Amino acid sequence: MENYIGIMSGTSLDGIDAVLVETDGERVRLLDRTTAPFASGLRDRLLALAAGGAVTARQWGELDTALGRAYADITRQLLASSGRRAADIRAIGCHGQTVWHQPNGELPFSLQLGDGNRLAAETGITTVTDFRRKDMALGGQGAPLVPAFHQCVLAHPERLRIVVNIGGIANISVLAPGRPVMGHDVGPGNMLMDLWCRRHTGVPFDRDAALARRGTVLPALLARLMSEPWLALPAPKSTGRELFNDAWLDARLSGDEAVADVQATLAEFTAAAIAREAQGWPAGELLICGGGGHNPLLLERLTALLPGWQVNTTNAAGVDMDAMEAMAFAWLAHQTLHRLPGNLPEVTGARRHAVLGAVHFPD
Numbered sequence: 001m002e003n004y005i006g007i008m009s010g011t012s013l014d015g016i017d018a019v020l021v022e023t024d025g026e027r028v029r030l031l032d033r034t035t036a037p038f039a040s041g042l043r044d045r046l047l048a049l050a051a052g053g054a055v056t057a058r059q060w061g062e063l064d065t066a067l068g069r070a071y072a073d074i075t076r077q078l079l080a081s082s083g084r085r086a087a088d089i090r091a092i093g094c095h096g097q098t099v100w101h102q103p104n105g106e107l108p109f110s111l112q113l114g115d116g117n118r119l120a121a122e123t124g125i126t127t128v129t130d131f132r133r134k135d136m137a138l139g140g141q142g143a144p145l146v147p148a149f150h151q152c153v154l155a156h157p158e159r160l161r162i163v164v165n166i167g168g169i170a171n172i173s174v175l176a177p178g179r180p181v182m183g184h185d186v187g188p189g190n191m192l193m194d195l196w197c198r199r200h201t202g203v204p205f206d207r208d209a210a211l212a213r214r215g216t217v218l219p220a221l222l223a224r225l226m227s228e229p230w231l232a233l234p235a236p237k238s239t240g241r242e243l244f245n246d247a248w249l250d251a252r253l254s255g256d257e258a259v260a261d262v263q264a265t266l267a268e269f270t271a272a273a274i275a276r277e278a279q280g281w282p283a284g285e286l287l288i289c290g291g292g293g294h295n296p297l298l299l300e301r302l303t304a305l306l307p308g309w310q311v312n313t314t315n316a317a318g319v320d321m322d323a324m325e326a327m328a329f330a331w332l333a334h335q336t337l338h339r340l341p342g343n344l345p346e347v348t349g350a351r352r353h354a355v356l357g358a359v360h361f362p363d
């Protein structure tokens with residue numbers, strides 16, 4: 001077994017998660033984890049960038065450096081809390097911060113910021129970054145990448161399990177005994193709920209769905225949201241803030257809706273889009289990870305929309321729901337260093353399996 005650090009900062013832009021795991025590629029044990037919010041200036045700059053705003057090469061480079069530093073800081077914090085030295089860690093797998101994801105069209109790309117050179121040099125640990133673009137170079141979506149890891153840690157010999165990550169975007173992995181893993185992005189996870197809550201209350205997210213619970217689902221609005229053509233596209237597919245953003249939501253609102261009713265409808269939209277994916281399968285286990293697993297209304301609605309299913313968080317199956325994505329990137333770094341594939345062509349649509357990532361040595 002070797003020690004790896006995984007670092008994830010996701011599309012919610014809420015901060016950075018880092019984990020220390022022990023793995024041989026087949027077994028993965030979580031040893032320690034820590035999390036750090038983004039400094040507010042950094043978060044605002046990232047939000048502006050993800051909104052497609054104009055940015056100069058200088059601002060771009062400075063953000064890359066600032067993120068690289070933030071990742072190095074959290075690595076040092078994790079080493080200190082776990083009592084490990086750099087020499088104890090085989091490698092860091094750092095997802096970076098997605099600032100634009102454009103998987104289709106003439107010039108597809110997916111861009112994650114956070115300088116891996118700096119992370120390797122500042123920590124003295126070999127660092128793997130840029131996990132998505134090899135898959136894209138092979139015709140794939142470059143996302144989602146976690147289904148291979150979900151299979152590794154959560155596949156069950158007899159039970160159908162659908163793992164749902166509810167981050168900024170929601171994505172699923174279908175782990176059906178005896179069948180290849182299937183997986184794709186589903187649509188908005190917390191992203192629309194977060195932006196509505198922030199816009200109207202100044203608070204970054206609707207903690208425990210307090211605002212949504214004061215409202216009523218608006219059926220006509222829900223139907224408009226559910227009619228988004230992207231939702232009906234076949235897999236492979238992935239998405240992000242490039243589609244599900246302020247402009248997308250505003251185009252579907254009349255402007256007369258009460259704030260709490262929109263919040264309730266957005267929560268229902270998130271749950272309904274996820275439930276629709278599971279409804280095509282015989283009842284099994286729906287295992288939730290990511291921040292949306294802390295939203296009690298989402299859990300209630302998924303339970304109601306999926307009768308016969310056991311709806312739970314991945315904690316119930318032995319994998320920490322808040323550590324899952326960062327653990328996946330620690331595991332992906334293991335795959336890279338051992339020249340093993342990280343992608344699943346049946347999920348991303350790539351022409352073949354591939355060793356993913358760019359490796360930065362510290363020396």
Ligand SMILES: Nc1ncnc2c1ncn2[C@@H]1O[C@H](COP(=O)(O)OP(=O)(O)OP(=O)(O)O)[C@@H](O)[C@H]1O
Pocket residue numbers: 008009010011012013014165166167168169190194204205206207208209289290291292294295296325
């Ligand atoms: N108590 C809670 N009640 C409601 N929502 C919550 C609660 N705790 C967390 N969340 C939601 O979880 C979000 C953070 O989720 P997470 O950390 O999985 O996002 P992420 O890392 O950006 O994910 P991804 O990379 O998958 O997009 C918050 O923005 C918020 O919407």
Ligand SMILES: CC(=O)N[C@H]1[C@@H]2OC[C@@H](O2)[C@@H](O)[C@@H]1O[C@H](C)C(=O)O
Pocket residue numbers: 010011098101110142143144145146147165167168169170171185238239240325
């Ligand atoms: C481009 C990008 O950063 N995509 C994220 C995002 O957040 C959730 C969903 O959209 C998923 O496709 C992906 O993250 C996870 C880690 C993945 O690749 O599996």
